[in-house]
Amino acid sequence: MPEHTFRVNGEQVTVDVAGDVRLLWVLRDILGITGPKYGCGINVCKACTSHINGRAVNPCAIPVKDLRPTDEVTTIEGLPATVGEDLHPMQQAWLDHDVAQCGYCQPGQIMAAVALVRRVAAEGREITDADLDGLRNICRCGTYFRIREAVKAGAENM
């Protein structure tokens, strides 16, 4: 079987699996990295949101063969290390606002929020209500309002 090499949360990994298997399953079923959740498998719910080279992606829609050896995949598990802390400021904001209910969507929500804040900062502006409206991640527990508050608070400390 073909081998695929890329980086996950700061480590180089090599997996032996068919190239069209989507990254979500490589992470979860082969590497045992279960932070990214399955909620649809068709790039809609955003529960699997992770980062590749710092930008938000949905691993359920990425064939593993598309990754290059230098590509850095960051899942929720690896997020704190990107700032050299035990918790990323966005995770801290999530705790401060007691956002999580069942928690199933929250890794994806946090990863999407971090990428949004970075994008908005790169554009040299503040987060707007329209930016928050544009977050597509489903939360079936309906934590949306606390998510909005936490994203704004997390942005302050990023």
Add this chain to the structure above:
Amino acid sequence: MTAGSNGGLDEAIGRRRFLGYVLAAPTLVAAAELAPPAPAADARLPSPELTELLDLTDVMTAAALPTSGLISVEVNPDGTVSFALPRVEVGQGITTSTAMLIAEELAVPLERVRVTLADARPELVFNQLTGGSNTTIATYTPIRVAAAIARLRLLAAAAAELGSAVTDLTMKAGMIIDRSGGGIDIGALAEKAASTKTRQVAVELTPRGNFAVIGRPHNRIDALDAVTGRKKFTMDLDIPAAKPTMVCRPPTINGTVGSVANLAEVRTMPGVTDVVVISTGVAVRAETFGQCIDAVRALKVSWKPGTAEGKSDESVLRELEAAELPLGLRPPAPTVEGKFTFYFRSNSALEPNCAVADVRADCAEIWAALKSPIVAQRTIAAKLGLPPSRVAVHVTEGGGSFGRKLFFDAALEAAEVSQKIGKPVKLMWHRADDSRQGRTHPMATSRVRVAYAGGTVLSYKQRHTSVSTDLGHGLGEIITAMAARLPVGDIGFSQTFFHLSQAMSYRFGASSQLLSETDKGFNTGSMRNVYSPDVTCARELIVDQLAARMGKDPYRFRHDFLRDDRSRAVLAKVAEAGGWGRPMPVGTAQGIAFHAEYKAVSAALVEIDCRPETVNRPIRDGVTGPRVTKAVFAVDVGLAVNPRGLEAQVMGCIMDGIALALTSSLHLDNGHFLEASWDNYFYTRQWNTPPELQIIIMPSTSEEPGGAGELGVAASMAAVACAYGRATGTMPTSFPINHGTLSFVPKPTVPPIPQSPADGLNGAR
């Protein structure tokens, strides 16, 4: 947010003593037996309104009493305190509120309390069912009694250790401190306080006026795990050899397998280990879920018809019409009437149906988030041909429930597959399966007629007609088992349930609310708040009409007709906080609604924007529609153990109410539901979320805690519907209001699940 306390009540009632046990064990284990006597037993019936004296909460709490004594609190030598909660955490925050009860009685920091979920314990009979917003109500006293007994034992052990009288000791932050300031950690006392014999102990609980933990807002104890990805859901468990498994499902609801043309071929696909026909379809086990998806899509199956062949929204509507109970003769007075339609809705959680099963020749082990684990254990054992004692059922934390996890469809399937192939499986439903073959809130109609004369309402009649709600998960058994003690005679349990959950909160003269059900061909269940959102929405819309007819303001009218101060207080609160009656631009409006249930009262005020520029704002693959721009909600549940948790539940309920009123439904077409994705089924998204939200927890008026997991849905849905009616000038009669417009292209039913896209890198943002 305010959370009141009322120490005076304790004195008025007097300090009650409760009995419990210290169990024989190497470390301190205290157990509780007694809870307040069942109020249901000798309830009389002075009024036709059943719900006033005996609501569903009473029935469930009473049923739980005989076995409550089996729950135990254990103090460990490392200073932690453990408790196995015979309920399931699915996001409602009960592990946190439970830890708070223990922390209160034992004066330990919350971080030291370890709440786990108990495996299925058949000896608990009815006391292991999570539902009806009942957990806090049923466990509030027994858990505190167990913890209080542990406290007594620790104090006695500390007294011996420190050479001090018990009365000279205080407990603080997990330490027991004497007058001289010397202290000892409870962990150091855990073994000394243990008992070699099981014995009964009487104890007093901390009086309400002294509460330091209960009634104060607290963040969730599992929050850190949730935000770091460490929280383990069923599919995250590492059970040896349990490989990904999915099921190829029929194109119509509950269809079954006729024959499979290419079983052998699919078995040779990359990663696939097994393919087997089961009662619900064709199961595939593979190295990854991605390879399961490929295999499911490759299967060539000929299907036999299901249980809703050929049915559609229109045909079910006709069935409902035929089943509708008559409203009776029109009274000789002016009337207001309305008929409302509520389409099927999905109670899918974000975590799809899933379970892990390892079935061997003579035993089985199951892992799943189960709200009725005892019923699950019994049913799975019967299916496998094993005695229940040989089936271990582990309850895992669930990624949402909304009624879905009262059932154990995936656990039963996983057990069947594992037995057939002789290997452990990690079975998960695809999102499309969960939406199309999963449980639903049944389609229903509600017909209301109110008669009035002058300033008086003479009568209120409501006839709710629904596709059958499947209550066969244990909740039904509870009510059936308690039926002899209920003043409702021998009517079936769904009618009983309906009666018990619907209160008539207004002084509307002679009132009658009846349920009739039809068609058991659908996979239904008790979706969050069950009948109440629809029933309340219909009623509150008619109340608005009635107020207009009687020349009154909708808020004033409700205030005048509500029965008690507690109800009026929540309504007045939202009117005041939400600025009821403020001038609003054309095309926007406020709506207000009230709902009482679970020994709680609630009111919602919302503002909605129905102007074209808002309704038509562009969002890719989403329903925008009218926007709720503000929501204000007031709730009085009695004692709120954790006001921050209650606020979270109400927030979720508001999002549900918005979805039910405006955007979320399933379209039934030719025996199947069209929705197969979160971009088909329009649950509230960020772009539908009210930018302004205020939740007010009323100062408590009761000594006992109230349930809250679903309470807020009904008033929220109703207030949104009322606001929509006032903004557009037309009372909506069909829900959700966008149901008539199909806002997506339906996915094929064969193959039953869509392939994952492969262009994910292009979307990097």
